[in-house]
Amino acid sequence: MATATKSAAEKSSETTYRNKDAVNGEFVHVDAIDWQTMPEPFAHGGICWKLLHVSPELGAWTAYYKCPAGSYFSAHIHIGPGEYLLTKGKMEVRGGSAKGGETAYALGYGFEPSSARHDKTYFPIDSEFYMTFVGPLHWINEEDGSTVAITGWKELQDVWLQQTGQ
Amino acid sequence: MATATKSAAEKSSETTYRNKDAVNGEFVHVDAIDWQTMPEPFAHGGICWKLLHVSPELGAWTAYYKCPAGSYFSAHIHIGPGEYLLTKGKMEVRGGSAKGGETAYALGYGFEPSSARHDKTYFPIDSEFYMTFVGPLHWINEEDGSTVAITGWKELQDVWLQQTGQ
């Protein structure tokens, strides 16, 4: 029987599964964090970011972005839902309203559902936004939809720690 | 057998469980939404809100709050995790830093874990914040912790629809 083959050590480790600490609260002053540059091929034109939070259990994460006039994100799919608050400027999603997409102005709120595909996301003027994500971003080649990279809380945390010299 | 007792109608309704539509994206210009007053006993001193989003499946919801100098929220427990961006002003959580709690300044980001208890949350100056919530708020009597109300996405949507005459 399975139960008979279990060692004491295994049994002891199992009890920890149901003896977990509550998660701590967090607070950061956003201005106290230095901007880091979002690397190509994900972002173009000098987009900077601050990683504010990661939630390893659900794979959620939160970031703040500064997007100079003319900058843009490459094509990507939101694997899980995401919500943003555009705090400054203007964001053209799917070509902007002039091409059948959407043009968001600050102060704007958006919900992007699981599987939402965004081709080039363009910032015609200096813009900033805050966004909470569940799950990774799946970066794709706009032409054929093939995978460029999948960046989740862990990959982003690794980039952040490297960029900030931690 | 269970399968033998199932009627055709039951069988038909069951198959629809696996043919669901994707969730739509959303965008709202926050300034285009009128402020509504947060009622007592939850808020005091003229706190106003805008309900930006509800996610019935997970029980998540998103709102924007305007808190005049001297206003405060009553004691509550966050049943699930929540994240906020303090976009303006100053928020004193758990008495503020002068009393062992925390004083948040804009631009500030905070993560409140599942089961976080907040007694009076006070705004010493005009403040605004954006917050995403998973699950309801559990409003309690500060003295004995007894339940005043549990307000989740559904109750809040009902209040919002009533306040906005929909």
Added chain:
Amino acid sequence: MATATKSAAEKSSETTYRNKDAVNGEFVHVDAIDWQTMPEPFAHGGICWKLLHVSPELGAWTAYYKCPAGSYFSAHIHIGPGEYLLTKGKMEVRGGSAKGGETAYALGYGFEPSSARHDKTYFPIDSEFYMTFVGPLHWINEEDGSTVAITGWKELQDVWLQQTGQ
């Protein structure tokens, strides 16, 4: 400025917010865990349980239940969504199909949405089920809907640790 008032200690603690470990995998042989009795007023008639998992970040938890013939759960509301696999027996939800509710037979799968209210849930024959929950159960008085208790991952873990002498 907020940034000027931050001490080195604060800054150091903040960096840990974005330097988190991945969550560990878990495995338990269910038969190796002893049954514990679900206490009144939540359960009646000898319902036993095994707590299999808690997820403090999202407030999710997982349990396995053994329900003798004639046992039942008291009225409760699922604050977040839950999913169950009835592995043995028969479960009458909302009076069972004879009274307009639902009668589940093993092997049966069910999804209970956020805010689902279940009055007495009755087991006419010996039954067992496995269930994953997001968020707490809100136990209520069936007559007036008033709160009896709210039991989430933390309260349940505390009960479990006490029952198993940990």
Added chain:
Amino acid sequence: MATATKSAAEKSSETTYRNKDAVNGEFVHVDAIDWQTMPEPFAHGGICWKLLHVSPELGAWTAYYKCPAGSYFSAHIHIGPGEYLLTKGKMEVRGGSAKGGETAYALGYGFEPSSARHDKTYFPIDSEFYMTFVGPLHWINEEDGSTVAITGWKELQDVWLQQTGQ
């Protein structure tokens, strides 16, 4: 101003964002659903499945698997967390306990965290398991980790509908 350029139609559609229906409960008798074959290159050796539930909002889904002796799943990464109940048989994860991995016996419960990588998952005897997933599976080439496919609730629902002729 953004508010000035909004048409009545836009405004009307926005109000629906905060007027949503609760999600319905679901129940299915698992035996009433016919087995479908899991296609290569994802599964080998005759693994069959039943799709029990999809949650489009969070990108979660639930399935039941029947795995004949000698069958296996190809290498994959769990993008979000998953939980399983092994109801019958034996499952060797990461080579099984003989090779430093884990061998699960029924009745067994397991939690797979966000980003868990599973190379060949092998069933030495006839086995069955139930599993709830958040987010897609990312199928990879075991040698170099390159992407084979990303299968989430939507892709799986499409396969299921096609297999069942719906």
